[in-house]
Amino acid sequence: xxxxxxxxxxxxxxxxxxxxxxxxxxxxxxxxxxxxxxxxxxxxxxxxxxxxxxxxxxxxxxxxxxxxxxxxxxxxxxxxxxxxxxxxxxxx
Amino acid sequence: xxxxxxxxxxxxxxxxxxxxxxxxxxxxxxxxxxxxxxxxxxxxxxxxxxxxxxxxxxxxxxxxxxxxxxxxxxxxxxxxxxxxxxxxxxxxxxxxxxxxxxxxxxxxxxxxxxxxxxxxxxxxxxxxxxxxxxxxxxxxxxxxxxxxxxxxxxxxxxxxxxxxxxxxxxxxxxxxxxxxxxxxxxxxxxxxxxxxxxxxxxxxxxxxxxxxxxxxxxxxxxxxxxxxxxxxx
Numbered sequence: 001x002x003x004x005x006x007x008x009x010x011x012x013x014x015x016x017x018x019x020x021x022x023x024x025x026x027x028x029x030x031x032x033x034x035x036x037x038x039x040x041x042x043x044x045x046x047x048x049x050x051x052x053x054x055x056x057x058x059x060x061x062x063x064x065x066x067x068x069x070x071x072x073x074x075x076x077x078x079x080x081x082x083x084x085x086x087x088x089x090x091x092x
Numbered sequence: 093x094x095x096x097x098x099x100x101x102x103x104x105x106x107x108x109x110x111x112x113x114x115x116x117x118x119x120x121x122x123x124x125x126x127x128x129x130x131x132x133x134x135x136x137x138x139x140x141x142x143x144x145x146x147x148x149x150x151x152x153x154x155x156x157x158x159x160x161x162x163x164x165x166x167x168x169x170x171x172x173x174x175x176x177x178x179x180x181x182x183x184x185x186x187x188x189x190x191x192x193x194x195x196x197x198x199x200x201x202x203x204x205x206x207x208x209x210x211x212x213x214x215x216x217x218x219x220x221x222x223x224x225x226x227x228x229x230x231x232x233x234x235x236x237x238x239x240x241x242x243x244x245x246x247x248x249x250x251x252x253x254x255x256x257x258x259x260x261x262x263x264x265x266x267x268x269x270x271x272x273x274x275x276x277x278x279x280x281x282x283x284x285x286x287x288x289x290x291x292x293x294x295x296x297x298x299x300x301x302x303x304x305x306x307x308x309x310x311x312x313x314x315x316x317x318x319x320x321x322x323x324x325x
Contacts, residue, residue, distance in 0.1 A: 018242075019195070019240060020195075020198070020240075020274075022196060022197075022198050022199075022200055022274070023196060023200060026200060070149070070153065070154075070157075071149070073150055073153065073186065073193055075185075075191075075192060075193040075240070075241070075242075076193045076195060076240055
């Protein structure tokens with residue numbers, strides 16, 4: 001733990017636009033079969049990471065590093081994230 | 093020759109590799125838990141197939157941070173022969189020892205079947221005993237074997253002879269129908285620039301005895317064994 005404030009990061013990982021997404025294509029086909037007028041679907045992953053940091057920029061720096069080192073594979077994926085502070089009921 | 097076979101939590105082909113290397117081919121081999129970091133005394137490292145860490149996040153993404161992988165990277169950087177089979181190939185790509193990535197099969201289906209592989213150019217101790225153009229029959233067993241790399245990387249691999257095995261039909265033609273998973277350029281196996289690290293999706297250890305339907309997988313083990321003899325002799 002690196003300091004007093006708690007943050008929640010919402011991380012979105014998806015395949016690069018240039019990478020074929022058979023899962024997304026299959027889901028798009030299924031939605032079309034249900035009668036929806038779907039132009040396309042891209043599949044991806046969503047993570048909620050709770051972390052401690054000294055401040056907002058510190059939290060964002062950690063999350064960016066998590067994404068580039070583990071949560072996303074830069075060969076095939078891109079990521080975005082948003083970070084917000086959460087309230088803790090800490091005494092002292 | 094002494095092989096180190098790495099077992100991550102979820103590895104499943106370690107015993108098959110051990111059986112073929114010791115029982116069929118008469119070599120020495122140990123199965124090492126992924127927390128082991130000492131690879132001294134080993135002539136080659138095998139990263140076998142399976143579902144390390146349950147394939148959580150991405151196949152091989154978490155195994156890549158296992159303690160043993162630092163030692164494997166050092167072993168490879170000194171020119172030590174490393175083979176990654178199936179999940180082992182995925183681990184090698186995730187760890188950056190090989191370029192590209194293995195994505196979900198284009199069919200979205202797990203494919204477990206015999207495939208034909210054509211030996212392409214490129215020097216590697218893992219396949220130098222196999223003539224260029226020769227076709228081997230070795231099975232695959234994976235849901236994520238769809239090799240992807242950007243166009244520049246594919247061009248580099250092709251031009252430098254680093255595509256070692258390509259999926260072909262029984263007649264040796266690299267047709268779309270012979271491609272079981274959607275891999276770019278029908279790629280089944282590649283090597284690093286130095287040639288000592290091979291990653292391949294098909295399982296040579298599952299083609300080690302006539303009893304299981306074929307012995308072509310032994311050509312890969314015999315190749316590295318011959319290489320090792322040449323170094324010693």
